Amino acid sequence: MITLTVTLMEIGSNMKYITLRMVAEKAKVSVNTASRAINNRPDINLETKKRVLQIAKELGYIRNGAAVALRTKKTGTVGVVIEDNRNPFYAEVLNGMEVAAREKNYHIIFANTQRDYKKEEEAINLLLAKRVDGLLIAPVQDRDDDIKNLIEANIPFVIVGRDFENIELDAVYNDEVKGGFLATEYLIKKGHKRIALIDGFLYKSPAKGRLEGYKKALKKYGISMDDALVSVGDIDVKDGYERTKQLFEKELDFTAIFAYNDMMAFGAMQAIREKGLIIPEDIGLVGYDDIPFCALMDPALTTIRLKKQELGIESLKLLLSRINSNRKKAKKIMLDVDIIVRKT
């Protein structure tokens, strides 16, 4: 239900901005000199500069970014393409980007793709029409058509959270193999031998990496792998819940679960509770990402911590280094991960 209150108001949408010319006229200098003052350029007398800035302040002058952008071919804006800003993982990454951007006087325009490749393509094009100076993209899959277009068109961009191994491009991502290894090793050391992995689709490199780490750990500790214990699919709470239920139905005799991410682990917790089993006594559980809610769960979730903020910050920095220097080489940054041991 929506309640409306209507009262009189004398505001419209025909806002008036002060232009640099107005400032210049009042200061009795040329527009150019005024521009020099505003932009803190060297070849201007200190007194005139002070005068111009003073008048600009008085009049409430605000630089017209559109005009600047047209002239300088720089908008001071970075486009961000992610799955969903509500996902706590991406919320952290996005936040890191915003913080880093603000510090460098850049702004973030973001677009959600909802894991839809078509929306991703569309979002990229719309952002390019806005003439963003560069793009930060967390791609929905390993498909690389639009990425190659970007390279061809010489658009600065950074891939976030994954790597395209066979393409030379800028990327910042996590050490997923290590993450998968740490999670699995932890469970093994807790005495588990039959560890189920509920993974994401393997055409996404993070899911592939975590599986690889899983295998590596099993191998190291001499445990033979049972393919039936590994499933792939979507990666939210609901999928975690359902895939865990399936594991029970199949009577696979597992004693622990390694979930692709924390959300899935939360789903798994529900299924385990419903089954009347206790975590960690009956079933071991490890998540992935270390979103803030892990600590709030009962029992608090053991998980692999990704440096989410840092992922955002480093991506942005890498992008700016591409934009503002004439670096010709691709740079790939892999962030370290660790395990946060809690109650599960």
Next chain:
Amino acid sequence: MITLTVTLMEIGSNMKYITLRMVAEKAKVSVNTASRAINNRPDINLETKKRVLQIAKELGYIRNGAAVALRTKKTGTVGVVIEDNRNPFYAEVLNGMEVAAREKNYHIIFANTQRDYKKEEEAINLLLAKRVDGLLIAPVQDRDDDIKNLIEANIPFVIVGRDFENIELDAVYNDEVKGGFLATEYLIKKGHKRIALIDGFLYKSPAKGRLEGYKKALKKYGISMDDALVSVGDIDVKDGYERTKQLFEKELDFTAIFAYNDMMAFGAMQAIREKGLIIPEDIGLVGYDDIPFCALMDPALTTIRLKKQELGIESLKLLLSRINSNRKKAKKIMLDVDIIVRKT
């Protein structure tokens, strides 16, 4: 630890875009006619239009948003000023805004304020320099200096999630009094008579509204209010935890807690568990917001549901109606709330 991989790459930052003039030349029409085709204007022959669009597509023409913005004084961009995009409540709101914006061919630029008034002011100014067509602001407090400036400068904006009662402006907010009432009434009907309220600071209107609803419910059911049971302060998990601990220390003999928001309720849950008490048998608990994690908690949290997505969507729609029509009246939209009963 950061690992670097460097390989050769032949990309730079000197991207080249196709201009409308190039398209026009190739199509052997004037720039204006090309513009007509691109903008789907009526006074153009269907054949020429097709030809121009075809060539634009071939050449990979992408409209230069900066030039359009300069000429038309519209950027197709909306500035969003919120506390923190990681806060699940604002993540939902922001998402609603993004979805609604995308549908109308607008983009969102957002800035976090971290509840810092200075940052809020700064963010607004930076967004205005980007010449956003309007602003969606969830203000950090009831201070209205910068708001009044916006009105004076004729900048379209909408206040999100609260109301400035004595100022005529566009706003979308929740029925906080009802929310406070429903939460309190629920606990009363569960048999509680001494209900603690851990609220936000009262200079923020939502906190004030929820307190009002709390009082209203007590009054209706003939329960006298004990001021000692009401505390105000910050509103995150930590504060919920600590304020609950203080309640125990003061031995106030309460049997239920109504928390300002879900995050605080999660903190309260921790404190209650540590005390060795069971929810809801020993202590009743109601949160506020209905963020997605309420359902995942054990026990699942009963809470007041705010229409968060809708809050974002309606705010954006209201802003666009201000921008694109010449409505002169202020419009205030109050969204209904309800209670989601779970286990607590």
Next chain:
DNA sequence: AACGTTACCGTTAACGTTATCATTAAAATA
């Protein structure tokens, strides 16, 4: 036949800023 109407298209100017070059005055040097 003369005029008006319509459909289509082009010309010009403008949005607000900055880059480039030119200019002036003052200071430094020969």
Next chain:
DNA sequence: TATTTTAATGATAACGTTAACGGTAACGTT
């Protein structure tokens, strides 16, 4: 004193697009 250098400023053009207006040809109307 004549010349060169330096500091400070101004004039002009340009970024890419669209708005406003003007023009032309084809057709219809009287």
